[in-house]
Amino acid sequence: xxxxxxxxxxxxxxxxxxxxxxxxxxxxxxxxxxxxxxxxxxxxxxxxxxxxxxxxxxxxxxxxxxxxxxxxxxxxxxxxxxxxxxxxxxxxxxxxxxxxxxxxxxxxxxxxxxxxxxxxxxxxxxxxxxxxxxxxxxxxxxxxxxxxxxxxxxxxxxxxxxxxxxxxxxxxxxxxxxxxxxxxxxxxxxxxxxxxxxxxxxxxxxxxxxxxxxxxxxxxxxxxxxxxxxxxxxxxxxxxxxxxxxxxxxxxxxxxxxxxxxxxx
Amino acid sequence: xxxxxxxxxxxxxxxxxxxxxxxxxxxxxxxxxxxxxxxxxxxxxxxxxxxxxxxxxxxxxxxxxxxxxxxxxxxxxxxxxxxxxxxxxxxxxxxxxxxxxxxxxxxxxxxxxxxxxxxxxxxxxxxxxxxxxxxxxxxxxxxxxxxxxxxxxxxxxxxxxxxxxxxxxxxxxxxxxxxxxxxxxxxxxxxxxxxxxxxxxxxxxxxxxxxxxxxxxxxxxxxxxxxxxxxxxxxxxxxxxxxxxxxxxxxxxxxxxxxxxxxxxxxxxxxxxxxxxxxxxxxxxxxxxxxxxxxxxxxxxxxxxxxxxxxxxxxxxxxxxxxxxxxxxxxxxxxxxxxxxxxxxxxxxxxxxxxxxxxxxxxxxxxxxxxxxxxx
Numbered sequence: 001x002x003x004x005x006x007x008x009x010x011x012x013x014x015x016x017x018x019x020x021x022x023x024x025x026x027x028x029x030x031x032x033x034x035x036x037x038x039x040x041x042x043x044x045x046x047x048x049x050x051x052x053x054x055x056x057x058x059x060x061x062x063x064x065x066x067x068x069x070x071x072x073x074x075x076x077x078x079x080x081x082x083x084x085x086x087x088x089x090x091x092x093x094x095x096x097x098x099x100x101x102x103x104x105x106x107x108x109x110x111x112x113x114x115x116x117x118x119x120x121x122x123x124x125x126x127x128x129x130x131x132x133x134x135x136x137x138x139x140x141x142x143x144x145x146x147x148x149x150x151x152x153x154x155x156x157x158x159x160x161x162x163x164x165x166x167x168x169x170x171x172x173x174x175x176x177x178x179x180x181x182x183x184x185x186x187x188x189x190x191x192x193x194x195x196x197x198x199x200x201x202x203x204x205x206x207x208x209x210x211x212x213x214x215x216x217x218x219x220x221x222x223x224x225x226x227x228x229x230x231x232x233x234x235x236x237x238x239x240x241x242x243x244x245x246x247x248x249x250x251x252x253x254x255x256x257x258x259x260x261x262x263x264x265x
Numbered sequence: 266x267x268x269x270x271x272x273x274x275x276x277x278x279x280x281x282x283x284x285x286x287x288x289x290x291x292x293x294x295x296x297x298x299x300x301x302x303x304x305x306x307x308x309x310x311x312x313x314x315x316x317x318x319x320x321x322x323x324x325x326x327x328x329x330x331x332x333x334x335x336x337x338x339x340x341x342x343x344x345x346x347x348x349x350x351x352x353x354x355x356x357x358x359x360x361x362x363x364x365x366x367x368x369x370x371x372x373x374x375x376x377x378x379x380x381x382x383x384x385x386x387x388x389x390x391x392x393x394x395x396x397x398x399x400x401x402x403x404x405x406x407x408x409x410x411x412x413x414x415x416x417x418x419x420x421x422x423x424x425x426x427x428x429x430x431x432x433x434x435x436x437x438x439x440x441x442x443x444x445x446x447x448x449x450x451x452x453x454x455x456x457x458x459x460x461x462x463x464x465x466x467x468x469x470x471x472x473x474x475x476x477x478x479x480x481x482x483x484x485x486x487x488x489x490x491x492x493x494x495x496x497x498x499x500x501x502x503x504x505x506x507x508x509x510x511x512x513x514x515x516x517x518x519x520x521x522x523x524x525x526x527x528x529x530x531x532x533x534x535x536x537x538x539x540x541x542x543x544x545x546x547x548x549x550x551x552x553x554x555x556x557x558x559x560x561x562x563x564x565x566x567x568x569x570x571x572x573x574x575x576x577x578x579x580x581x582x583x584x585x586x587x588x589x590x591x592x593x594x595x596x597x598x599x600x601x602x603x604x605x606x607x608x609x610x611x612x613x614x615x616x617x618x619x620x621x622x623x624x625x626x627x628x629x630x631x632x633x634x635x636x637x638x639x640x641x
Contacts, residue, residue, distance in 0.1 A: 086298055099608060116300045117332070125328055128360075128367045136367070140376055144606070163297050163327030194356055 007070040009034045009166055009198040010055070015064035017047060017054045023062065024050050026224050030217050032166075037192060037199045037212050039232070042219035043247065048202045051219065052170055055200070056090055057081060068166065086114055089159030089167040089197075093174050095151030097143040103130060103154045104139035110161040129157040132194075133187060149180040153187070160191070166198045173205035181205065185212045206250065210236075218244055278302050278333075279321065287313035289337065290321040295330035304336050316341055317349035331360050335368075401598045404520045405528065411521055412529075424526035431492040432534030436541070438487055443542035446479050447471055447549025455558055464558045468565045469572035471550030476573050480543035481581045482629060484535060485588035489621035493596035496527055497617035500600025501610035509601065519601065528593035535589030536582040543581065580641050584632050588625050595621040 008031040015028040024047040032038040040048050053059045055066055057073065066073045073084055097106050107126035111117060117125065127139060133153040143151055152172060159167055172188070173181040185208050192199055203209065209216060209232050216235070218228040220243060228235050228244040236248040279290040295301065316337060323330075334350070334357070341348035353361065378386070412419050454470040500523060503509055512519050547569055554560040596617040603613035 099606075111297075114298045117297075121332060124364070124368060124371070125332065127371050128364050131363060131367050136370075139371075165325075194359060196356070 005034065008032055009036070009069060010200060011067040011070070012055070013065050013067070015054065015066065016062045017050050018062055024224065025219065028064070028226060030226065030229060032198060032200055034198055035192065035196050036214045037188065037201065039209055039213040039216040040200065040202045040219065041204055041209060041216050043204065043221065046219045046221040048219060049170060052168060052202045056088060056168055057085065086162055087165050089162070089164035091152065091155045091159045091167065091169045091172060093170045094148070095143070095155030097151055097154055097158070099143050102140050102142055103135065106143070106154060107158045107161050110158065114162060126161065129160055130154070132160070132191065133157045148175050149184065152176070152184060156187070160195070163195065164197060166200060169199065169201040169203070171203055172201060173203060173208050178207065181208065182211070188212060206248065209248070218247065278307055280307060282313070285314035287316050288319050289316060290319040291323055291330065292321040294324040295326040295333070297327050297329045299329065301329045301333050304333065304340055313346060315347045315349065318352050320352045320354065331357070331364060334361060335364050397602060398598065401601070402594065404518070405524060405594065408518065408520045408525045412525055420522060420526045424530050427527050427530035428534050431488060431531055432538060435488065435491055435538060438491070439484055439538050439542055440545055442483055442487060443480065443545040444549040446483055447475055447546030448553050450474055450479070451550040451553035452557070455553065465560060465564065465568050467550060467554055467558060468568035472547055472569040472573045473577065475546035476543050476577045476581050478581070480546060481539045481585035481588060482625070484539045484542050484585060485592060485625045486622065488531065488535060488589070489592045489595070489625060490618055492531060493592045493617045493621040494614040496593065496596030497600040497603065497613040498610055500597055501603030501613040504601065504603050505605045505610060524597040527597055528590055531589035531593040532586050536585040539581060539585035543578070576641055580636055584629065587628060587632070591624040591628060592621045595624055
C-alpha cells in the first residue's frame with residue numbers, strides 16, 4: 001500500500017506535551033523506522049507515559065505533529081483519525097481488558113466493529129490471535145480469572161486483532177516477574193518477526209531495553225526533552241550524557257561491565 | 266498505515282485456467298477491514314482439478330489474505346482437490362499453520378454448571394453470607410464493648426466528621442423530602458376527612474403518622490441512599506487500596522477504627538434528623554391545611570398537640586436510632602467485603618443501599634409488632 005519504504009512509520013516533529021498549562025516535554029523530534037522495536041525510556045516521572053498518550057491521540061499535543069506513515073495524525077479530521085486508529089494497536093499497562101467480556105470476546109470486539117467478517121471467522125481469527133500470544137484454550141476465561149502476565153498477553157492479542165502496522169506498548173514489564181517479563185519480550189520480538197509490525201515501547205526495564213530494543217530515545221525531566229537517541233548497547237558506554245550512561249548502567253556492576261565490554265554492533 | 270500516498274491497487278484475485286489446473290494469482294492490498302473476494306463467487310461454478318497459488322504483485326496484506334487462502338484450502342480439502350501452496354512466503358506458511366491448528370483443535374470448553382450444582386453453590390453462598398453477617402455483627406458488638414471500656418481510644422474526630430457529613434450536610438434533602446411528605450399526607454387525608462366535615466383531623470393524621478412512622482422512615486431511606494452507599498464506597502475503596510490490610514497488620518481492628526465511628530455517628534444523627542423531619546412534616550401539613558382547608562395554623566397546632574404525646578415521639582426516635590445502626594451496619598459490611606476492583610466498589614454501594622432498605626422495612630415491621638404488644 002505504501003510504496004515508499006523510506007517514509008518512517010512514526011514521525012514526531014516539534015512535539016510539545018503537557019497537561020493544562022504545565023508543559024512536560026517540549027520540542028521532541030524523533031522517527032521510528034518500519035519494523036523497528038523502538039523504546040521510549042527515562043526515569044519515572046519524566047513524561048514517558050504522557051508522551052505515549054499524546055502519540056495515540058488520547059491527548060492533543062499543544063504544538064508539533066505526530067505523523068503515521070507520513071500522514072499527520074493530530075491535525076487530521078476526526079473521521080480520518082478514526083480511520084488511522086484502526087491501524088494502531090495499543091497494549092495498556094494492565095492489559096485494559098474489558099472485564100465483562102471473555103478473552104475471546106475481548107479480541108473479537110475490534111473485529112466486530114471494523115471488519116466485514118462473519119461470526120465464525122471472527123471467532124477463528126480471534127482464537128488464532130490468542131494462540132499466537134500463548135493463550136490457546138483460554139477463550140472462555142474472563143479477565144478476572146487470569147494472572148497479570150496473561151492479561152497482558154490477552155491485551156496484546158486484542159491490540160493485534162486488526163493487524164495494526166504500529167503497536168504501542170505501555171510499560172509491558174510493569175508488575176511482571178523477570179521470567180514472565182522476558183517471555184513477553186520474546187513474544188514481542190517473535191510477533192514482530194512474523195507480522196512485521198512496528199513496535200513503540202515505553203519502558204524503563206533495563207533487561208528489556210538491552211534484549212529487544214533496536215533503538216531508544218531517552219527523556220529527561222529537567223531537560224524536558226530527549227537527551228539521547230540510538231542503540232542502548234552503544235549509549236551505555238559511549239553516550240554523550242552522563243545521565244544516560246548512569247541510567248543504562250544502573251544496578252549490577254558486573255553485568256554493566258559485561259555489556260560495556262561487548263563489542264558494539 | 267494511513268491511506269496510501271500512491272494509488273491503491275485493489276484487492277484482486279486473478280484466475281488463469283491451464284488445462285485442469287487453476288492458477289490463483291494474488292494481487293493488491295489485503296486489509297482485514299475491507300471486504301475480501303469470495304472464493305465461491307470467483308469460481309463461478311467451475312470445478313478445477315488442481316489449484317495453485319501464485320504470489321503476484323501483492324502490496325500490504327494481513328489476516329484478510331490469510332483467511333482467503335485458508336478458505337480456498339478448506340474448499341480444496343472438501344472437494345478433494347490438490348492445493349499447491351508452495352509459493353507462499355515463510356511468514357504466510359507459519360500463519361496458515363497456526364490457523365489450521367486453531368481450526369482443527371479448537372474446542373470451546375464448556376464451563377457452564379448444571380442445575381444441581383448451581384443450586385448447591387447458591388445455598389453454600391447464602392450460608393457463607395449469613396455467617397459473614399453474623400461475624401460482622403459480633404465484631405461490632407465487641408467493638409462497642411471496647412468503646413465503653415476505653416472511650417479515650419475511640420476515634421472521636423472521625424466520628425464527629427461523619428456526624429457532620431451524614432447529619433448536618435443531609436439537612437437540605439431531609440428538609441425538602443419531609444416537608445413534601447407532610448404536604449402529600451395532608452392532601453390525601455383531606456380527601457377522606459372532608460367527607461365527614463372533620464377537616465381539623467388532618468392535623469391528627471399528619472402529626473401521628475409523621476411522628477410515629479414517616480419521619481424516621483423517610484430519614485432512614487434518605488440516609489440509606491446517601492450515607493450507606495457512601496460508607497460502602499469509601500470502605501470498598503480502602504479495601505481495594507489495601508488500607509484495611511494495613512490496619513490489620515498494625516494490629517488495629519478495622520471495625521474499631523472505621524466502622525464504629527460511622528455507626529455511632531448515624532445512630533446519633535438519625536434521631537435528630539428524624540425529629541427535624543417530624544417538625545417539617547407537620548409544617549407541610551399546616552401549609553396545606555391553611556391553603557386548602559382554611560384552618561388557621563394556631564388551631565392546627567393545638568389539634569396536633571392533642572393528638573401526639575411524648576411516647577409517640579419516643580417510638581419514632583427509638584426507631585430512627587435503630588435504623589441508623591442498621592444503615593451503618595449495611596454500608597460498612599458491604600464496604601468491608603467488597604471485591605478489590607472498581608466494579609467491586611460499585612457493587613458494594615449497590616448492595617449497601619439494597620440491604621439497608623431491606624433491613625429498614627423488616628425492622629420497621631418488627632417494631633410495629635413490639636410497640637403494639639407494649640401498647641405504645
